[in-house]
Amino acid sequence: MKRRSFLQGAAGLVVAFSIPRFAEAGPSTVETDSVDAYLAIAPDGSVTVYAGKVDLGTGARAAIRQIVAEELGVRPEKIAMVEGDTALTPNQGGTGGSTGIMVGGIQIRQAAATARQGLINLAAARLKQPADALVTADGAVVPRAGGSGIGFGALVKSGRLDLAVDKNAKLKNPDDYTIVGKSLARPDLPEKLTGRHDYVQDIRVDGMLHARVIRPPAIGAKLQNVDAASIAQIPGARIVRVRDFLAVVARREWDAVRAMRVLRATWSEAATLPGSETLFDTVRSTQVARTETLRNTGDAASVFAGAGRVLKASYRWPIQSHASMGPSCAVADIRDGGGTVWTAAQGTHRLRQVITQLLGLDMAKLRLIYKDGSGSYGGNGNDDVAFEAALISRELGRPARLQWMREDEHGWDPKGPPQLLDLRAALDPAGEVLAWETVAMVPQNNPAPTGAPLLAAVAGGFVDGSGMSSGLTSLNADPPYLFANARTDIKWLATTPLRPSALRAPGKIGNVFAVESFIDEICAETHADPLEFRLRRLKDPRAIEVLTRVGQMMAWKPRTTSPSRGGAMLRGRGISYMRYKQAENYVAMGMEVEVERNSGHVRVTRVVCAHDCGLMINPDAVRAQIEGSIIQTISRTLLEEVKFDSRRVTTTDWASYPILTFPEVPKLEIALIDRPHERPVGVGEASTAPVAAALGNAVFDATGMRLREVPFTPQRVKAAFAASA
Amino acid sequence: MTQITLHVNGRDRSVDLGDPETPLLYVLRDDLALHGPKFGCGHGQCGSCAVMVDGQAVRSCTVKAASVKGKITTLEGLGSPEQPSKVQAAFIAEAAAQCGYCTNGMIVAATALLGRNPRPKEVDIRTALAGNLCRCGSHVRVIAAVLRAAKEG
Numbered sequence: 001m002k003r004r005s006f007l008q009g010a011a012g013l014v015v016a017f018s019i020p021r022f023a024e025a026g027p028s029t030v031e032t033d034s035v036d037a038y039l040a041i042a043p044d045g046s047v048t049v050y051a052g053k054v055d056l057g058t059g060a061r062a063a064i065r066q067i068v069a070e071e072l073g074v075r076p077e078k079i080a081m082v083e084g085d086t087a088l089t090p091n092q093g094g095t096g097g098s099t100g101i102m103v104g105g106i107q108i109r110q111a112a113a114t115a116r117q118g119l120i121n122l123a124a125a126r127l128k129q130p131a132d133a134l135v136t137a138d139g140a141v142v143p144r145a146g147g148s149g150i151g152f153g154a155l156v157k158s159g160r161l162d163l164a165v166d167k168n169a170k171l172k173n174p175d176d177y178t179i180v181g182k183s184l185a186r187p188d189l190p191e192k193l194t195g196r197h198d199y200v201q202d203i204r205v206d207g208m209l210h211a212r213v214i215r216p217p218a219i220g221a222k223l224q225n226v227d228a229a230s231i232a233q234i235p236g237a238r239i240v241r242v243r244d245f246l247a248v249v250a251r252r253e254w255d256a257v258r259a260m261r262v263l264r265a266t267w268s269e270a271a272t273l274p275g276s277e278t279l280f281d282t283v284r285s286t287q288v289a290r291t292e293t294l295r296n297t298g299d300a301a302s303v304f305a306g307a308g309r310v311l312k313a314s315y316r317w318p319i320q321s322h323a324s325m326g327p328s329c330a331v332a333d334i335r336d337g338g339g340t341v342w343t344a345a346q347g348t349h350r351l352r353q354v355i356t357q358l359l360g361l362d363m364a365k366l367r368l369i370y371k372d373g374s375g376s377y378g379g380n381g382n383d384d385v386a387f388e389a390a391l392i393s394r395e396l397g398r399p400a401r402l403q404w405m406r407e408d409e410h411g412w413d414p415k416g417p418p419q420l421l422d423l424r425a426a427l428d429p430a431g432e433v434l435a436w437e438t439v440a441m442v443p444q445n446n447p448a449p450t451g452a453p454l455l456a457a458v459a460g461g462f463v464d465g466s467g468m469s470s471g472l473t474s475l476n477a478d479p480p481y482l483f484a485n486a487r488t489d490i491k492w493l494a495t496t497p498l499r500p501s502a503l504r505a506p507g508k509i510g511n512v513f514a515v516e517s518f519i520d521e522i523c524a525e526t527h528a529d530p531l532e533f534r535l536r537r538l539k540d541p542r543a544i545e546v547l548t549r550v551g552q553m554m555a556w557k558p559r560t561t562s563p564s565r566g567g568a569m570l571r572g573r574g575i576s577y578m579r580y581k582q583a584e585n586y587v588a589m590g591m592e593v594e595v596e597r598n599s600g601h602v603r604v605t606r607v608v609c610a611h612d613c614g615l616m617i618n619p620d621a622v623r624a625q626i627e628g629s630i631i632q633t634i635s636r637t638l639l640e641e642v643k644f645d646s647r648r649v650t651t652t653d654w655a656s657y658p659i660l661t662f663p664e665v666p667k668l669e670i671a672l673i674d675r676p677h678e679r680p681v682g683v684g685e686a687s688t689a690p691v692a693a694a695l696g697n698a699v700f701d702a703t704g705m706r707l708r709e710v711p712f713t714p715q716r717v718k719a720a721f722a723a724s725a
Numbered sequence: 726m727t728q729i730t731l732h733v734n735g736r737d738r739s740v741d742l743g744d745p746e747t748p749l750l751y752v753l754r755d756d757l758a759l760h761g762p763k764f765g766c767g768h769g770q771c772g773s774c775a776v777m778v779d780g781q782a783v784r785s786c787t788v789k790a791a792s793v794k795g796k797i798t799t800l801e802g803l804g805s806p807e808q809p810s811k812v813q814a815a816f817i818a819e820a821a822a823q824c825g826y827c828t829n830g831m832i833v834a835a836t837a838l839l840g841r842n843p844r845p846k847e848v849d850i851r852t853a854l855a856g857n858l859c860r861c862g863s864h865v866r867v868i869a870a871v872l873r874a875a876k877e878g
Contacts, residue, residue: 189816189820193822193825194813196805204758324860374826660864661856662857662864663851
């Protein structure tokens with residue numbers, strides 16, 4: 001037992017709300033294969049769950065409690081939870097790729113099932129009853145037949161069970177669930193909504209200085225000279241410089257902001273970027289590092305070689321920002337080869353390794369404590385700011401709080417990379433798809449040992465800046481339908497203009513936009529009904545059900561063109577379908593839009609969605625994730641595009657990088673399909689993927705114009721009207 | 726040092742400003758440890774930093790602390806987990822937040838709206854919140870929460 005030697009001092013103390021100082025925690029890596037790594041039981045029978053994955057505003061904080069409560073037999077309100085603290089929690093991997101419940105929750109469920117069996121065995125000896133005559137309920141082991149039992153706390157005086165997680169420990173039958181499947185309230189909302197909740201931005205440490213970073217005027221510019229006298233009039237303001245990494249600190253936060261603004265520094269010229277105006281020319285001419293055949297059914301190449309009627313189209317997805325509402329922030333106290341970093345990073349355990357390596361620390365002496373931040377949807381600025389805060393603290397030898405400014409977040413967060421997809425379909429005279437081909441171009445994943453190059457790691461000379469990673473961007477580039485001949489090739493590009501990272505449902509949104517829009521193009525070309533076309537080419541009953549439900553909710557009737565195409569306000573409808581990563585959620589979506597002919601303004605008026613994620617732990621949390629996924633992706637589809645010149649990103653605030661606002665948010669109708677006997681898959685990403693295609697298909701229905709490049713800005717729509725006139 | 730007195734959440738609070746231009750947000754968060762208002766953009770674009778001043782929603786990141794003469798109410802001043810305000814209680818009931826970072830501004834703007842229009846229609850709510858940004862996409866719940874607060878008012 002490595003983590004909780006300190007737990008024993010106070011007889012099974014539950015540490016959720018009084019996390020001890022790091023020095024008392026001892027060696028600080030928690031194993032992942034023992035029940036004690038995930039669960040601790042206090043003398044009063046209350047339970048603490050230690051989760052390596054975290055709640056990013058998703059409701060996992062409620063759902064994980066429900067899983068443990070259900071499996072262990074304890075009331076959810078008796079469960080405390082510690083998330084993402086590297087000294088206290090097992091490394092379950094980062095909170096990304098919708099794995100919070102699907103992987104993290106399932107591991108914890110197995111630990112809880114093992115614990116239940118262990119508690120029953122302990123009680124069987126004490127009560128002199130066979131184990132199979134006992135059950136757990138409300139924090140106690142009790143005879144199935146009734147009568148008095150023994151509380152968990154009395155059974156486990158040390159707080160520890162000393163059991164390996166049993167992969168075969170019997171799970172409760174979902175038919176008997178009383179807690180999982182209910183929409184329990186999120187425990188964090190009352191404090192979040194009254195100002196009492198501590199976000200990472202709210203952490204204050206004794207002796208702490210406030211820091212701000214000064215970015216170069218161009219990516220890759222070298223720092224030539226810093227004029228310390230330029231901030232001399234600001235009380236206590238100091239410069240922290242490590243090669244080309246430049247920051248200022250001050251005791252008062254506003255003084256750090258002022259120092260950041262008035263500091264005079266000279267930088268070398270740099271102009272390394274191709275500019276966003278020619279982004280897709282750049283993408284198409286980028287060297288291909290390797291080509292991967294994602295899927296190959298039949299012999300598409302031969303069919304295309306002999307085909308008479310071939311439909312072709314190219315689809316473009318722009319560079320986008322995570323655009324978190326709160327700029328990233330971290331507090332660090334790094335001294336004597338170790339210390340503490342308070343961070344909202346999605347993967348604290350991995351980030352701990354990265355910071356250890358980069359700063360040459362002793363990993364056993366470095367602790368990362370997760371604190372909620374502003375919502376993150378992948379790798380935003382959180383990893384960067386944590387390393388920068390650690391670097392500044394190490395240089396100062398005292399605690400530092402680094403708060404990024406809006407311009408740091410919009411300008412310098414690692415971006416969702418651009419995607420370019422070329423699609424072809426060979427059609428026979430009857431309109432059947434003889435062959436399909438996708439060629440998708442996305443940046444390669446070749447992360448350096450320290451992950452994606454952090455800004456300060458490059459500027460400070462710790463790494464050379466090579467390596468990049470943006471997640472599972474190739475998935476869903478292949479169509480989900482039964483085509484006899486279909487080939488999907490991924491051209492993994494050697495470089496991409498701006499430092500990339502995984503942005504919510506990485507790649508899948510752009511891929512499904514292309515695939516499901518092109519399906520719609522085929523339907524239009526062959527006079528097929530988009531709903532019927534899809535249904536006829538799906539076999540999986542779960543796929544068929546979500547699409548059928550959407551058809552019903554839309555009161556779908558086949559038609560060849562929208563009745564409103566002639567007027568000033570055009571109205572249309574569109575659908576799309578996908579199975580996430582071709583292996584997880586089934587999601588179908590329908591949209592209704594209005595397009596204003598004069599202004600080019602596209603407004604989504606109604607969205608319907610049918611969603612099947614298997615077992616739902618907390619249906620309202622599932623619903624909230626779907627709502628957020630749809631709204632955020634409508635925003636990305638209609639409005640969002642990172643622009644840059646030859647030197648740096650130029651869309652650095654909410655005016656230049658707008659997102660969807662209240663007046664534009666549509667009505668949402670969501671059908672949750674509950675399948676308690678199917679494994680639960682994640683819900684943070686899947687319903688983003690069909691959004692852009694449904695929207696584009698609805699615009700086509702309304703206008704007859706196919707939009708193949710996101711975002712669908714008024715200027716772009718107006719240009720399309722002009723071109724089609 | 727510039728000493729000022731602010732009327733915050735029912736109390737007079739005396740603060741040494743340092744720079745006389747210091748925005749209200751930094752005084753609230755750093756000097757008075759009121760973390761309800763959040764730093765979002767520093768340009769008055771997003772609304773995360775909003776507080777009430779004499780019943781009006783004000784963006785504390787762009788207003789100078791020294792210029793504020795009225796009664797300031799922050800998210801903490803509206804209510805507590807034990808005794809949330811009507812609007813806060815409605816937001817909790819509707820689970821009208823994901824990360825909750827922007828929600829301060831939503832609650833402040835909604836409280837101000839209900840102060841001047843106790844029975845807003847949905848369109849009034851959308852208009853009143855048009856300048857409050859949310860990235861997680863909790864909008865439909867926020868609208869439902871404001872309608873609920875109005876109904877229960």
